[in-house]
Amino acid sequence: MDFRTDIIVDYMPFFIKGTLLTLGLSLAGIFIGLILGLIIGLGKMSTNAWIRFPFVWYVNIFRGTPLLVQILLIHFGVVPLFMSPSNPIVSAIIALSLNAAAYIAEIFRAGIQSIDKGQMEAARSLGMSHIQAMKLVILPQAVKRMIPPLGNEFIVLLKDSSLAAIIAAPELMYWGRAAQGQYIRVWEPYITVAVIYLMLTLSLTYLMNYIERRMKTE
Amino acid sequence: MISVKHLKKSFGDNEVLKDISLDVKPQEVVVVIGPSGSGKSTFIRCLNLLESVTGGHVYVTGKDLTDKKTNINEIRKNVGMVFQHFNLFPHKTILENVTLAPINVKGVKKQEAEQKALALLKKVGLAEKASAYPDSLSGGQKQRVAIARALAMEPKIMLFDEPTSALDPEMVGEVLEVMKQLAKDGMTMIVVTHEMGFAREVGDRVIFMDNGYIMEENEPAALFSNPQHERTKAFLSKVL
Numbered sequence: 001m002d003f004r005t006d007i008i009v010d011y012m013p014f015f016i017k018g019t020l021l022t023l024g025l026s027l028a029g030i031f032i033g034l035i036l037g038l039i040i041g042l043g044k045m046s047t048n049a050w051i052r053f054p055f056v057w058y059v060n061i062f063r064g065t066p067l068l069v070q071i072l073l074i075h076f077g078v079v080p081l082f083m084s085p086s087n088p089i090v091s092a093i094i095a096l097s098l099n100a101a102a103y104i105a106e107i108f109r110a111g112i113q114s115i116d117k118g119q120m121e122a123a124r125s126l127g128m129s130h131i132q133a134m135k136l137v138i139l140p141q142a143v144k145r146m147i148p149p150l151g152n153e154f155i156v157l158l159k160d161s162s163l164a165a166i167i168a169a170p171e172l173m174y175w176g177r178a179a180q181g182q183y184i185r186v187w188e189p190y191i192t193v194a195v196i197y198l199m200l201t202l203s204l205t206y207l208m209n210y211i212e213r214r215m216k217t218e
Numbered sequence: 219m220i221s222v223k224h225l226k227k228s229f230g231d232n233e234v235l236k237d238i239s240l241d242v243k244p245q246e247v248v249v250v251i252g253p254s255g256s257g258k259s260t261f262i263r264c265l266n267l268l269e270s271v272t273g274g275h276v277y278v279t280g281k282d283l284t285d286k287k288t289n290i291n292e293i294r295k296n297v298g299m300v301f302q303h304f305n306l307f308p309h310k311t312i313l314e315n316v317t318l319a320p321i322n323v324k325g326v327k328k329q330e331a332e333q334k335a336l337a338l339l340k341k342v343g344l345a346e347k348a349s350a351y352p353d354s355l356s357g358g359q360k361q362r363v364a365i366a367r368a369l370a371m372e373p374k375i376m377l378f379d380e381p382t383s384a385l386d387p388e389m390v391g392e393v394l395e396v397m398k399q400l401a402k403d404g405m406t407m408i409v410v411t412h413e414m415g416f417a418r419e420v421g422d423r424v425i426f427m428d429n430g431y432i433m434e435e436n437e438p439a440a441l442f443s444n445p446q447h448e449r450t451k452a453f454l455s456k457v458l
């Protein structure tokens with residue numbers, strides 16, 4: 001089998017552009033997902049069943065349906081309602097954020113609920129309000145436990161952003177498919193794309209391990 | 219100081235406290251004894267509203283806790299609590315454990331709070347552990363820090379829920395010693411414990427709880443030597 005490296009070299013500028021957008025989509029997704037996820041996670045922990053209900057179903061729906069379906073619905077159904085023509089990057093960011101928020105909400109909830117009940121009781125018995133106890137006692141401990149699953153979620157999100165190729169958001173996978181179409185070659189573009197994804201996820205893994213080690217020794 | 223009138227508490231269908239009335243005078247030390255599951259923890263936790271009350275009234279320093287208008291955080295500043303499992307904050311140093319509430323709840327300046335915390339830690343014999351983390355302490359040391367942490371809020375009342383039950387036997391003494399000193403200093407205390415020696419020596423009054431009721435109360439010597447109820451006799455024969 002001949003392997004045409006010239007294709008890779010030719011397409012490198014596009015792969016680099018795509019990689020940057022992949023990173024951009026993932027960062028935007030995790031950032032917006034963190035904010036929404038915190039709100040949804042807190043909503044899911046409400047003692048009031050009526051308040052809890054919409055948040056519980058938000059998580060059920062976004063975790064229980066394929067991201068690909070969500071991307072298509074959002075790009076061709078939701079975004080056109082307020083933007084025409086709908087921008088695939090905007091659609092991708094919205095879909096990835098909403099999807100990540102559901103997973104992050106669960107990470108927040110699990111992290112907070114993993115802290116022993118006695119911590120909240122001790123804080124409240126000292127006269128702290130619920131919010132003070134959360135801020136000073138519960139969250140600092142919970143955040144440490146949330147870091148590993150959040151890192152995991154970021155890695156999943158980075159790989160899942162490749163689904164945005166289907167709506168022609170020009171990220172890494174999109175350029176892989178474009179190269180395949182142009183040269184009618186399979187191995188060169190897709191291996192290159194795979195290697196770039198692998199480099200990104202491995203870097204993230206090492207970064208997460210480093211942060212975890214730092215937090216342990218603190 | 220504390221006045222409990224016909225207190226009732228249910229968890230769902232399970233009525234845990236059936237009709238509890240009790241008055242505690244300033245500087246009094248009341249010891250609560252009784253079999254496991256009799257509602258001792260639930261009772262003491264109703265006194266700072268860690269458990270919501272289902273019926274009756276609880277007055278602490280003159281304010282009715284069951285009144286919705288009562289600011290519970292204000293009451294809790296006056297009521298310290300020590301738990302069976304210490305519940306120290308593991309992400310904070312010993313000193314920070316003690317200063318956290320005074321600084322954030324009372325608005326005490328950091329330096330002033332630290333000075334006071336060090337004095338309290340010295341009082342419980344742990345000044346040299348100020349910069350350590352809770353994980354590095356023994357159970358007895360943790361509980362003494364927990365007492366200092368509660369005292370840092372300058373409470374008028376201290377509640378203890380089996381403060382020595384989670385300790386190895388050789389560490390029980392050091393914690394009881396701190397509590398005795400506290401009683402001597404005139405603190406109003408309600409103590410749930412199985413340490414009958416402590417009850418006898420320090421308690422002004424002993425309350426025997428069973429099945430959600432106060433079955434019997436008396437001065438320690440009288441209650442231990444001359445229990446009136448069969449249930450009290452049966453319980454004492456097991457623990458004395």
Ligand SMILES: Nc1ncnc2c1ncn2[C@@H]1O[C@H](COP(=O)(O)OP(=O)(O)O)[C@@H](O)[C@H]1O
Nearest residue numbers: 229232234252253254255256257258259260261
């Ligand atoms: N949070 C709770 N939810 C439901 N039942 C509870 C709760 N806390 C205590 N109980 C029940 O109340 C009863 C009394 O418990 P407790 O006050 O802890 O007794 P004690 O401290 O005397 O051992 C037990 O039957 C226990 O199962």
Ligand SMILES: [Mg+2]
Nearest residue numbers: 258259260380
């Ligand atoms: Mg108990």
